[in-house]
Amino acid sequence: MAEKQPNEKLTSWFGRSGWSKGELARQVNRRARQIGAHHVSTDTSRVRRWLDGEQPREPIPKIMSQLFSERFGSVVSIEDLGLRTAVPVSTVESGVDLPWSAPQTVQLISEYSRSDLMLNRRGFLGTSLALTAGTALIEPMQRWLTPNPAGAPTPILAAANGGEQFTGRLSEPELQLLEQTTVMFRQWDAQNGGGLRRKAVVGQLHEVTDLLQESYPEQTTKRLFRLTSELAHLAGWMSYDVGMHPSAQKYYVLALHAAKEAGDRPFGAQILTDMSRQMIHLNRGEDALELIHLAQYGSRDTASPRQQSLLFAMEARAYATIGEVNRCARAVRMAEDTFSDTRPDDNSPGWLKFFTEAELNGENSHSYRDLAYHANRSPLYASMAEPVMQRAVDLFRQDKEHVRSYAFNLIGMASVHLLQNEPRQAVAVAEEAVAIATKVRSERLNTRIRKTTANALQNYADLDSVTQLSDRVVENIPEFVQSG
Incomplete structure (x- = not known):
C-alpha cells in the first residue's frame, strides 16, 4: 500500500488563507450545521490530518470548497484543494464497491443469494469472503447519497415509462402476501434468533429477485425493490447474528443498493445503522461512527423521531467504543430527548417498531x-x-x-x-x-x-x-x- 502523502494543494490554500487550524475547524462545523449535517464535528487534530493527506468524508470537501471560494473571491474547486468526492465506481462483483444501477443490483443479489443457498451447505461461502473495513468500506457507501445517473431509464423501469409492454404478472394480493411473509420472518428472528430461518429468508430473497427480472408499473417496481431490500437486510442481520460477518456485510451492502432503487432513504439509514452495529461488535469504533454519521446525514429530512432516537443511540455506542466520553454522553441525551417525541401509535414501519x-x-x-x-x-x-x-x-x-x-x-x-x-x-x-x-x-x-x-x-x-x-x-x- 502506498504511503499517504501530504496534501500540498490544501496546505498551499490553507497557508494563504491566514486561518488557524482551529478557525478552519470552527468554520467547517458552523457551515455543516447550516446545511443540516449535524454529525460533522471536527477539530484541530482532524484538520492536521487533512493537511497530512487524509481525505475528509462528505459533505466536508464541498463545505471546504465553499469556504475557500468565499475567502478568495473566486471559485476554489474540490479538486483545487486536492480533495475528492468519491473514488471511481468499480465493476468487480466482489467486496462492497459495486455498481449503483438497478439491473446490476438485481443480478448481484440473485447471484449471491443463489451461491449462498448452494455453497453454504458446508460453510464455504461465509469463510471464502473477507470483511471490508476502513476507507474501502466507507467511500463506496457514500454513493448511497448521490442521485441516480441521468439519462435513459433502466431496462427494469423502461416499461413504466412507456418503453415496452409490462411483462410481469404479479397481482396485488400476491405482492401483499410477499410483504406479509417478510414481517413473519422478522418476528421469527426476534423470537428464535437468526440461525433458525436464515436459509428460508435467503431463498425468499432469491425468488423475489426473479420477479424483478420482469417489468411492472413504476410503483410496483419500487415496492419490489423495497421488499428486496428488506429481505436482503434481514439475510444480513441473520448472518451477523450467527457469526457470518463477511456474508452479513455483503447482504447489507446489497440491501442498501436495493433501498436506493426503491427511493427509501429511511430504510437505507436503517441498513447503515446495522452495519454500524456490526462494526461496534467487531470493535471497529471509527468505522461504526462513519457509518452512523452517514445514516444521520442521509436521512436528516426523512427520519421520524423514533428513528432519530435510534441513530443517536447508536452514535453513542460508537463513541463509547472509542472512549469519547463527552460526545457519548451528548448522544445519549439526544437519544432520550428525541424518543420523548415518539408516540406508541406513530405508524412506524414494521422494521422500526422494535425500537x-x-x-x-x-x-x-x-x-x-x-x-x-x-x-x-x-x-x-x-x-x-x-x-x-x-x-x-x-x-x-x-x-x-x-x-x-x-x-x-x-x-x-x-x-x-x-x-x-x-x-x-x-x-x-x-x-x-x-x-x-x-x-x-x-x-x-x-x-x-x-x-x-x-x-x-x-x-x-x-x-x-x-x-x-x-x-x-x-x-x-x-x-x-x-x-x-
Missing part, C-alpha cells in the same frame, strides 16, 4: 457499560449503566416477542454486576440468559455469554457459583460451528 423504550434503555446502558470498560473498569460509568440496564431488563421481561433482546440485556446486566464486584448477582442473571440461549440460535448472544462468563471466571474462580456457571456454559453453549 421501543426497552431497546433505548438497552442501547444507552451498553454505552455506559462500554465507557466503563474503556476507562479501566470505571465504577462511575458502571453505576450509571446499572439503573438504565435494569430498566431495560424489566421492560423486556414483559415483552414476549423480543426474547433474544431480553437475553442480551440480562447478560449485559451480568457484566455490569462484574464491574461493580458483585459476582453472585452476575451469576444469577447470567443463568437466566444461558437458559434462553439454549432455546434460540444466536451465535452473537452465545459469544457475549461466553465472554462474560470467562471474565467472571478470571476474577472470581474461587466462587463455586462462578465455576458452576462456567461448566454450564461449556456444556450447553458449544463453540460456534458455522452453518446456514
Whole structure:
C-alpha cells in the first residue's frame, strides 16, 4: 500500500488563507450545521490530518470548497484543494464497491443469494469472503447519497415509462402476501434468533429477485425493490447474528443498493445503522461512527423521531467504543430527548417498531457499560449503566416477542454486576440468559455469554457459583460451528 502523502494543494490554500487550524475547524462545523449535517464535528487534530493527506468524508470537501471560494473571491474547486468526492465506481462483483444501477443490483443479489443457498451447505461461502473495513468500506457507501445517473431509464423501469409492454404478472394480493411473509420472518428472528430461518429468508430473497427480472408499473417496481431490500437486510442481520460477518456485510451492502432503487432513504439509514452495529461488535469504533454519521446525514429530512432516537443511540455506542466520553454522553441525551417525541401509535414501519423504550434503555446502558470498560473498569460509568440496564431488563421481561433482546440485556446486566464486584448477582442473571440461549440460535448472544462468563471466571474462580456457571456454559453453549 502506498504511503499517504501530504496534501500540498490544501496546505498551499490553507497557508494563504491566514486561518488557524482551529478557525478552519470552527468554520467547517458552523457551515455543516447550516446545511443540516449535524454529525460533522471536527477539530484541530482532524484538520492536521487533512493537511497530512487524509481525505475528509462528505459533505466536508464541498463545505471546504465553499469556504475557500468565499475567502478568495473566486471559485476554489474540490479538486483545487486536492480533495475528492468519491473514488471511481468499480465493476468487480466482489467486496462492497459495486455498481449503483438497478439491473446490476438485481443480478448481484440473485447471484449471491443463489451461491449462498448452494455453497453454504458446508460453510464455504461465509469463510471464502473477507470483511471490508476502513476507507474501502466507507467511500463506496457514500454513493448511497448521490442521485441516480441521468439519462435513459433502466431496462427494469423502461416499461413504466412507456418503453415496452409490462411483462410481469404479479397481482396485488400476491405482492401483499410477499410483504406479509417478510414481517413473519422478522418476528421469527426476534423470537428464535437468526440461525433458525436464515436459509428460508435467503431463498425468499432469491425468488423475489426473479420477479424483478420482469417489468411492472413504476410503483410496483419500487415496492419490489423495497421488499428486496428488506429481505436482503434481514439475510444480513441473520448472518451477523450467527457469526457470518463477511456474508452479513455483503447482504447489507446489497440491501442498501436495493433501498436506493426503491427511493427509501429511511430504510437505507436503517441498513447503515446495522452495519454500524456490526462494526461496534467487531470493535471497529471509527468505522461504526462513519457509518452512523452517514445514516444521520442521509436521512436528516426523512427520519421520524423514533428513528432519530435510534441513530443517536447508536452514535453513542460508537463513541463509547472509542472512549469519547463527552460526545457519548451528548448522544445519549439526544437519544432520550428525541424518543420523548415518539408516540406508541406513530405508524412506524414494521422494521422500526422494535425500537421501543426497552431497546433505548438497552442501547444507552451498553454505552455506559462500554465507557466503563474503556476507562479501566470505571465504577462511575458502571453505576450509571446499572439503573438504565435494569430498566431495560424489566421492560423486556414483559415483552414476549423480543426474547433474544431480553437475553442480551440480562447478560449485559451480568457484566455490569462484574464491574461493580458483585459476582453472585452476575451469576444469577447470567443463568437466566444461558437458559434462553439454549432455546434460540444466536451465535452473537452465545459469544457475549461466553465472554462474560470467562471474565467472571478470571476474577472470581474461587466462587463455586462462578465455576458452576462456567461448566454450564461449556456444556450447553458449544463453540460456534458455522452453518446456514
